[in-house]
Every structure is written in structure tokens, then in C-alpha cells.
Amino acid sequence: MSNEVQLFLEILLTILFGAVLGLETETREIEKEGKILATKKEKGRIGGVRTYAILSLLGGIAGIFYKIDQHILVYILFIAVIGLILSAYILNVQIKRAFGLITEIAVLIAFILGFLTTSQLLPVWLIIVILVMLVFFLSQKRGIGSIIQKIEHKEVIDVIKFGLVAAVILPILPRTNFTVQDAANLLNVGVENANIAKIVLVNPFDLWLIVVIISGINLFGYFLSRMIGSRRGLLVTGAISGVISSTSAVISFALKSKSKENKDSSIQLAAAALVANSVSFLSLGVLMLVNYNLFFTKALIPFGSMFVSGLLISFYYLLKSRKNNKKHDIPIKYEPFSVLPAIKFVLIIVVITFLIQFLEVFNVNNIFVVGVTALSGITGMEASTIAFTTLSHDGIVSLQTAVIALGFANFINFLAKSAYAFVMGNRNFAVHLTTGLLLVAIIGALSIVFVNF
Numbered sequence: 001m002s003n004e005v006q007l008f009l010e011i012l013l014t015i016l017f018g019a020v021l022g023l024e025t026e027t028r029e030i031e032k033e034g035k036i037l038a039t040k041k042e043k044g045r046i047g048g049v050r051t052y053a054i055l056s057l058l059g060g061i062a063g064i065f066y067k068i069d070q071h072i073l074v075y076i077l078f079i080a081v082i083g084l085i086l087s088a089y090i091l092n093v094q095i096k097r098a099f100g101l102i103t104e105i106a107v108l109i110a111f112i113l114g115f116l117t118t119s120q121l122l123p124v125w126l127i128i129v130i131l132v133m134l135v136f137f138l139s140q141k142r143g144i145g146s147i148i149q150k151i152e153h154k155e156v157i158d159v160i161k162f163g164l165v166a167a168v169i170l171p172i173l174p175r176t177n178f179t180v181q182d183a184a185n186l187l188n189v190g191v192e193n194a195n196i197a198k199i200v201l202v203n204p205f206d207l208w209l210i211v212v213i214i215s216g217i218n219l220f221g222y223f224l225s226r227m228i229g230s231r232r233g234l235l236v237t238g239a240i241s242g243v244i245s246s247t248s249a250v251i252s253f254a255l256k257s258k259s260k261e262n263k264d265s266s267i268q269l270a271a272a273a274l275v276a277n278s279v280s281f282l283s284l285g286v287l288m289l290v291n292y293n294l295f296f297t298k299a300l301i302p303f304g305s306m307f308v309s310g311l312l313i314s315f316y317y318l319l320k321s322r323k324n325n326k327k328h329d330i331p332i333k334y335e336p337f338s339v340l341p342a343i344k345f346v347l348i349i350v351v352i353t354f355l356i357q358f359l360e361v362f363n364v365n366n367i368f369v370v371g372v373t374a375l376s377g378i379t380g381m382e383a384s385t386i387a388f389t390t391l392s393h394d395g396i397v398s399l400q401t402a403v404i405a406l407g408f409a410n411f412i413n414f415l416a417k418s419a420y421a422f423v424m425g426n427r428n429f430a431v432h433l434t435t436g437l438l439l440v441a442i443i444g445a446l447s448i449v450f451v452n453f
Helices: 003-033 035-044 049-067 071-096 102-119 124-139 141-150 153-172 180-187 204-228 230-258 260-291 293-324 340-361 366-378 382-393 399-424 427-452
Strands: 200-202
Touching (some): 003 049, 049 071, 049 102, 204 230, 204 340, 230 260, 230 399, 230 427, 260 399, 293 382, 293 399, 293 427
């Protein structure tokens, strides 16, 4: 493409970008005021298809001057546009007593977009992204306003608190395993057994990440329920959190069931927890496929059957709750943001992980290793899945044994989730969740037997 043709296309783009912004402004005014009234007010406001297009074209001309090193002309055009916008704003404030800057900023951005297009300081696709985002925010003036009216100050504070937990504290924590040897060095004592010395006590980053996930699920679920309704919000939260951490999701829903307001909604919360549990099999399937595709093929039927059966049981629970609960929904109650419940769960993980590692120190054969590895299902299935796919891939255990062992680890995981439900949730929630998990486990066990024997 010749330079002249490229320059011609860039100028056309500058006009098009400005016209799009102007079109959004004019159509919004017509929708708001009506065509006749909007036409009457056209002279009293800055911004329209022609105004935006011309200003964007001026920006394009400034970009051309920039490319040929005529920077003084660029400054003159830029200062002239700034002066025009300031004059329009001052007149708007004096005559209409309107102090908003959105339109003026949009006009300035139209000029800048034109400049960026012809100066080629940014790629065209990025300029289009900026344009689309700008048009979207301009068009959502009423929508954003209605959302702001529904947001409470204490909810904003909780989002800030979560930001501190997730974006400030988490990144500065060391992503390092602190071992028994490290603790012994701090206490100035010795550890005779080298294997015990290597036992990991804590990884600050990984443990705090669990706190972030659990508290984030709680906060995300609350806002999602307010936006789309608590029933649908619960299911969507369950599905999303299931991909992240189904165990954390169970803890979150169990804590919700403990409150008096959610006493009659235990079945719905159990259904959401089962959805999270089922969706977690999708991420496990990805791990299997990535680590050892033959393992994935062998485990597809049993774990696929658990995925489907879990969803079916959760939908049955929803139908059951719809019959028992005339309101068909859960009352959405504001719950102050807190990381304490998540920290309690993390402490349990620390203790369990230490015990598992301590037992592994004294392993005597592969069967013992398989059994101890399966116990890691107490804290989650990801580690067990990676471990068993690796063991089978390396030939340490047979493929059949690895699939059966992973099924056992999954059963251990179900038992742990049931225990968390009884300890942290109300009895009705725990009974329904345990019943659902037991049925899923039975179906999975029968599928494993069918595939392997």
C-alpha cells in the first residue's frame, strides 16, 4: 500500500471515529429530549456528529504535522482545541449552571484519537478499543447512575477492604516454602532427621491466596445476587467458584447457611455447593488431559458421571426448595467483609498438610505412598490429580491403580467437604450436601468398577 493511500485511509478513519462519538451524543439527546426539542437545543451544547468529526479531523491533521516534525503546528492546534473546550465549558457553567465535564472530555478525546490515528503512535486496533470503551461509557450514563444509586457506602468500603487483602497484602507475601528446618534455625535448635527437616510448614502466599479466594467468593456472590437475583446469583457463583476452588465454595455457602436469614434457604445453598463441586471436575479434567491424556481417557466415564449426577442432584434440590419455599428466593442480607472464617479454614489446611507430609516421611512402599497421597484430597483435588497422573505416567503405579486411587482421593475430598459443612454450616445444609455428595460418590464408584473390571 502506497503512503498516499494509507494517509487517505487514516484521514477517513479520523472522520469516522469522530462521527461515531458525535452520533452517540446526538442519538442519546434525541432519545432523552425527543427529536424536536433536541434539535432546538443543538446550538446550546457542544458536540454533535459534525463537531466531533471536524475535531477528530483536526487531530488527524495534527498527527500529520507530528510525522513531518512540525511540532509547533501540533502545539498550536492542540492549544486551540483546549481553548475552544474551556470557552464552551465556562459559558456552559455561567449560563446553564452545569458543572459536568463529560462532554468536554469526550470532545478532547475525539481530537486525541484523530491525532493518534495519523501519527501512528498507537496501533489502529488499540485506538478502536479506546473508542468503543468511550462510546460505551457515554451511552451508559443513566445505567451507571441507577447502579450508583443502589450501591451503599459500606459496600464500597468492603470492596476496598478486599482490594487491600487481594491486591496489596497478597503480592508482598513471600512465595516461599518455610520448612521445619527454617523454624528450627529461628529457634536456634537442630533437627536430626533430614526428611523431617524438609517438611513444609507454610507458604505465606499460597495460604493467603486461599483466604483471598474464600472471601472473594463471599463478596462476589453477594453482589451477583443483588444484580441478577439471589437464586440465579447463587448458581452462577457456585459455577464460577467451582472452577477456582470447590472446597472454598463449600466453606462459603456453609457460612451463609449458618446465619438466621438463610435458615430456610439451606437447600438452595446446598444446591449451589453441589454445582461448585460438579464444575470442579472440569478443571480436574483439564489437569488430567495436560499431564497424561491416557489417564484422562481412562477417567472420563467415572468423573464425567460424577459431574453430570452432581448437576442433576443440585437441580432436584432447587425444584424441591421451590416447592417448600413460596418466596422462591433467598433474602439478600448485607454481611460485613471479614477474612476470619477463611483464616480458620487455612489453619485447618496447615495442620492437615503437615500431618500428611509427616506420614510420608515414614513411607515403606508404593501402596503407602498412594494411600497418603489420596489423603491430600482433604484439602483439594488438584494436588491429588497432578500426583496420580504423574505416578501413572512415570510407571510407578499402573494406570488402573492411579484412577482407582484418584477416585478414593475424591471420596476423601467429599468426606472433608461434608465435615466442613457440619462444622461451619447448619444441619439442614450439611445433611443435603452430604446426601448429594454420597450419591455422586456411589455413582462414581460404580463407574470406576465398570471401567476397570
